[in-house]
Amino acid sequence: MTGSNLLIKGARLYGEGDPVDLLLADGVIAEIGPEIGTGLENPDDTEVIEADGLVVLPGFVDLHTHLREPGGEDAETIETGSAAAALGGFTAVFAMPNTDPVADNAVIVEHVHRRGAEVGLVDVHPVGAVTVGLAGERLAELGTMAASGAGVRMFSDDGHCVHDPVLMRRALEYATALDVVIAQHAEDPRMTDGAQAHEGAVAARLGLAGWPAAAEETIVARDCALARDAGAALHVCHVSSARTIEVLRAAKAAGVRVSAEVTPHHLLLTDAVLTSYDPVNKVNPPLRTGSDTAAMRTALAEGVIDCVATDHAPHPAQAKDCEWAAARPGMLGLQTALSVLVHTMVEPGLLDWRGVARVLSERPAEIAGLPDQGRPLAVGEPATLTLVDPDAQWTVRGAKLASLASNTPYEGMRLPAQVVATVLRGRITARDGDIRK
Numbered sequence: 001m002t003g004s005n006l007l008i009k010g011a012r013l014y015g016e017g018d019p020v021d022l023l024l025a026d027g028v029i030a031e032i033g034p035e036i037g038t039g040l041e042n043p044d045d046t047e048v049i050e051a052d053g054l055v056v057l058p059g060f061v062d063l064h065t066h067l068r069e070p071g072g073e074d075a076e077t078i079e080t081g082s083a084a085a086a087l088g089g090f091t092a093v094f095a096m097p098n099t100d101p102v103a104d105n106a107v108i109v110e111h112v113h114r115r116g117a118e119v120g121l122v123d124v125h126p127v128g129a130v131t132v133g134l135a136g137e138r139l140a141e142l143g144t145m146a147a148s149g150a151g152v153r154m155f156s157d158d159g160h161c162v163h164d165p166v167l168m169r170r171a172l173e174y175a176t177a178l179d180v181v182i183a184q185h186a187e188d189p190r191m192t193d194g195a196q197a198h199e200g201a202v203a204a205r206l207g208l209a210g211w212p213a214a215a216e217e218t219i220v221a222r223d224c225a226l227a228r229d230a231g232a233a234l235h236v237c238h239v240s241s242a243r244t245i246e247v248l249r250a251a252k253a254a255g256v257r258v259s260a261e262v263t264p265h266h267l268l269l270t271d272a273v274l275t276s277y278d279p280v281n282k283v284n285p286p287l288r289t290g291s292d293t294a295a296m297r298t299a300l301a302e303g304v305i306d307c308v309a310t311d312h313a314p315h316p317a318q319a320k321d322c323e324w325a326a327a328r329p330g331m332l333g334l335q336t337a338l339s340v341l342v343h344t345m346v347e348p349g350l351l352d353w354r355g356v357a358r359v360l361s362e363r364p365a366e367i368a369g370l371p372d373q374g375r376p377l378a379v380g381e382p383a384t385l386t387l388v389d390p391d392a393q394w395t396v397r398g399a400k401l402a403s404l405a406s407n408t409p410y411e412g413m414r415l416p417a418q419v420v421a422t423v424l425r426g427r428i429t430a431r432d433g434d435i436r437k
């Protein structure tokens with residue numbers, strides 16, 4: 001029965017306590033309690049989800065998604081990327097500006113925002129570029145983008161580092177004035193010129209030019225000092241190196257307004273997978289060592305790394321089916337994020353479901369300043385949530401994912417936990433693997 005109300009029966013909030021029913025009406029959580037269903041006034045107007053054994057979490061928020069539109073529609077569109085997001089349990093995504101044309105002005109960010117709203121599967125928040133054309137030379141009009149209809153909250157040159165310290169300092173000063181966040185792709189380009197793989201034994205054996213961890217660590221250290229001086233909110237994209245964590249720990253202890261994300265692939269995969277030379281594993285920053293992934297997991301559990309962000313980076317086949325050096329970096333992430341997080345963090349006991357809600361929903365919503373996402377599961381709050389089957393197992397098949405591209409590094413892998421339904425302001429956007437328009 002499809003209706004305007006939704007009754008979720010027998011789910012466990014944050015995976016804790018006894019199962020409860022949740023009645024969702026008019027876009028909010030109207031009631032939570034045992035056995036609500038029996039007293040419903042309009043049973044015909046209510047869609048029921050039997051949620052025995054399922055966990056209910058606030059909808060996931062991804063601070064780092066590449067939707068590729070405009071200009072890269074052979075890899076992904078706002079429509080296909082939104083579908084992948086909803087199927088992955090996400091209710092909000094931040095779309096990176098390295099599109100063609102670049103999202104460095106109000107026209108493009110408003111287009112992305114409007115198109116996301118038309119598709120309506122997930123809240124699409126455009127990230128504005130920090131510099132014009134991502135060229136690292138002149139600041140883009142941050143204020144105009146922030147004041148535009150898209151209400152840009154986060155700026156990044158992702159794919160490129162804002163390398164010039166004077167420009168980065170100025171961007172952070174604007175960020176303070178505008179109350180927005182600068183998300184840095186921390187990579188000193190002088191140190192990674194020609195780099196192909198994490199600098200270490202594997203790269204040496206494979207004959208791939210090394211990518212030093214210090215290229216990340218040094219930029220993060222510099223940016224923490226600049227953010228401190230500017231009183232600005234700095235967000236560090238896709239942390240990959242254990243030593244960066246120590247920089248973050250010290251900066252946080254000193255009161256710097258810095259937050260950080262880790263991708264699912266930097267929690268799970270190491271440079272050991274590179275021996276196949278399969279460019280599906282090529283990503284920026286590169287996959288590093290087992291001690292780095294172990295450090296990422298501990299830092300995420302402790303909160304030194306605040307959240308998980310996918311860096312969902314679809315690429316067309318021709319950008320990946322080529323020799324390693326010519327291949328584009330990046331991998332899909334939206335539909336596998338939860339499962340990889342459960343595999344790397346929940347199964348080993350590093351995170352419980354409350355922790356999953358923190359790193360996939362609450363913290364990213366707070367970092368980006370979203371008022372209506374990552375909210376507590378309580379009466380009167382937005383009915384924006386994700387239902388998860390913690391006991392499911394599934395096998396990843398790139399061709400079956402909703403993305404136009406199929407560059408998943410998890411092809412054929414069996415992973416735990418599955419999204420059963422995603423609900424955005426009371427409306428089901430995905431259920432049992434299908435999109436609901």
Ligand code: DOR
Pocket residue numbers: 066098158159160185282283284285311313314328329330331
């Ligand atoms: O691997 C990556 N791919 N890292 C980035 O920073 C950019 C992204 C992309 O746009 O493909």
Ligand code: ZN
Pocket residue numbers: 158159160185237238284285
């Ligand atoms: Zn990046």
